Amino acid sequence: MSPGVLALVSALAALGLMLANGVVLIYMLRKVLAHFHLRLGPMRVGWHGLLQTPADVLKLLTKEDFDPSATDLWLFRLAPFMVFVPSFMAYLAIPFSDSLSFTPLDTGVLYTLAALALVPVGILAAGWASNSKWSLIGGMRAAAQQIAYEVPLLLSVIGVVMIAGSLDMSEIVKAQQGTWLGFIPRWFVIPQFGGFLLFLIAALAELNQTPFDMSVAESELVEGFANEYSGMKFAFFFLAEFSNSFVVSALAVTCFFGGWLLPWVPIDLPVWVDVAVFLTKTYLCIFVLMWIRGTLPRIRIDQLLSLGWKGLIPAGLAWVLLTGVVVKLVP
Amino acid sequence: MPESVSFAAFAVLGLLAVGCSIMMLATPNVVHAAFWLLGVMLALAGLFLALSAEFLALVQVMVYAGAVAVLLLFVVMLTLRRREDAVRPIDFSWPSVGLAAAFLVSVLVALRAFAPAVPRLPASAxxxxxxxxxxxxxxxxxxxxxxxxxxxxxxxxxxxxxxxxx
Known part of the structure; x- marks a missing residue:
């Protein structure tokens, strides 16, 4: 295949994965949260509500494409794409197995974080263009929060990059092969536990997830920046949000939980096993995010921001310093 | 690495950068201007990528597009007391035009003085x-x-x- 065709095919495959993720994750979120609340969640459409999300997708697709009056029209129409495109781009470098990723990149970790860093611009655009108080407050909260937590997120993976000696995501996974003392998997979550905690908190904030979902806080801002959107435009925001939680979980699995590797088994497994292991780990990670979402209450925006700037950033810098010294001392 | 940058990529990205900067200057709405500035920053990241400067391109996206543009928008939105204040007439008074012209001349002179006529790419990035x-x-x-x-x-x-x- 020529490079152009190959690029097109892998882009379409990434889009397919993103859409499939969206459908699966919406169902999963509703079911998981429902069971945490001792409810049943969707039960009517299909077996245990399995066809509920496809039905919702059809509903969203056939809804009228509606623009409220008095919006900043072009920005209003552009904003869903400004959120969707970066979150789609973030799929590019994720390594599903040793040989399988959409595009292997030397700077994979940095690329993924850079793509995610573009998401708040779209959210801010949506908040401004909607010309509504709730939307603007939601958009500004989202932007302030994501700016504040981008730095700790970046700092939290620097330790991993230092140990692995590479920004390439599949190199990082390969550096986690083998075991310590014959039974502890050499996953970076053990030497980099501090980094992992930072990553978890910063990722929750980046994803606008409870306990850090002040930007869409349903009970005060009635959905925040997405307030004035309906139909497919709204769906784009939510598709992006779900796909971001997949990307961040995949990043966590790659950097801290050994990617496609299984401990205690030989490393030359067939590709489909690697992919299955990777996806299982990623979905487990998403489940933990949903667990947190179902457990903790929302905190206040000023508490969140002071935690980010005054707590996590110094902690991140200290952790990088510590890791640097240890990496230099222990060959 | 090729001896020179792909002309098509350079032309598209260069036109995008110039177009977005012209729009940024031409729009009377400060919020729109900030979004056009974002366009310029992304086009510049693309130009870095065309020059095989992968790291620089990513940092440009992350720092300038992801953080500086967002902060700029944030500050503009935070300090506007009313939404209508975002739209302001463009200042064509003599001092501002003179200042702009002086800046243009100094940039051109500096470019002629310091930059080599045909910058050469290294053999490998x-x-x-x-x-x-x-x-x-x-x-x-x-x-x-x-x-x-x-x-x-x-x-x-x-x-x-x-x-x-x-």
Missing amino acids: PGVAEFGRLLFTEWVLPFELASLVLLVALVGAVWWSGGGDR
Whole structure:
């Protein structure tokens, strides 16, 4: 295949994965949260509500494409794409197995974080263009929060990059092969536990997830920046949000939980096993995010921001310093 | 790496950068101007990528498009008292036109004086690891100086905002 065709095919495959993720994750979120609340969640459409999300997708697709009056029209129409495109781009470098990723990149970790860093611009655009108080407050909260937590997120993976000696995501996974003392998997979550905690908190904030979902806080801002959107435009925001939680979980699995590797088994497994292991780990990670979402209450925006700037950033810098010294001392 | 940058990529990205900067100057709405500025920053990242400067392109996206543009928008939205204040007439008074013209002339003179007529690309672009090594060996002094400048800016900003009991 020529490079152009190959690029097109892998882009379409990434889009397919993103859409499939969206459908699966919406169902999963509703079911998981429902069971945490001792409810049943969707039960009517299909077996245990399995066809509920496809039905919702059809509903969203056939809804009228509606623009409220008095919006900043072009920005209003552009904003869903400004959120969707970066979150789609973030799929590019994720390594599903040793040989399988959409595009292997030397700077994979940095690329993924850079793509995610573009998401708040779209959210801010949506908040401004909607010309509504709730939307603007939601958009500004989202932007302030994501700016504040981008730095700790970046700092939290620097330790991993230092140990692995590479920004390439599949190199990082390969550096986690083998075991310590014959039974502890050499996953970076053990030497980099501090980094992992930072990553978890910063990722929750980046994803606008409870306990850090002040930007869409349903009970005060009635959905925040997405307030004035309906139909497919709204769906784009939510598709992006779900796909971001997949990307961040995949990043966590790659950097801290050994990617496609299984401990205690030989490393030359067939590709489909690697992919299955990777996806299982990623979905487990998403489940933990949903667990947190179902457990903790929302905190206040000023508490969140002071935690980010005054707590996590110094902690991140200290952790990088510590890791640097240890990496230099222990060959 | 090729001897020169692909002309098509350069043309598209260059036109995008120039077009977005013209729009940024032409729009009377400050919020729109900030979004056009974002366009310029992304086009510049694309130009860095066309020059095989992968790391620089990603940092450009992350720092300038992802953080500086967002902060700019944030500050504009935070300080506008009414939504209508975002739209302001473009200032065509003599002092502003003179200032702009003086800036243009000085940039052109500086370009003629300092830049080689045909910049030459190196035979191979250094990878990220090599780039990092150079940054922390050969260029470590300028690198640290730059961080000192940022530190001064940071301290200045804190002082200016009236933090503590000054």
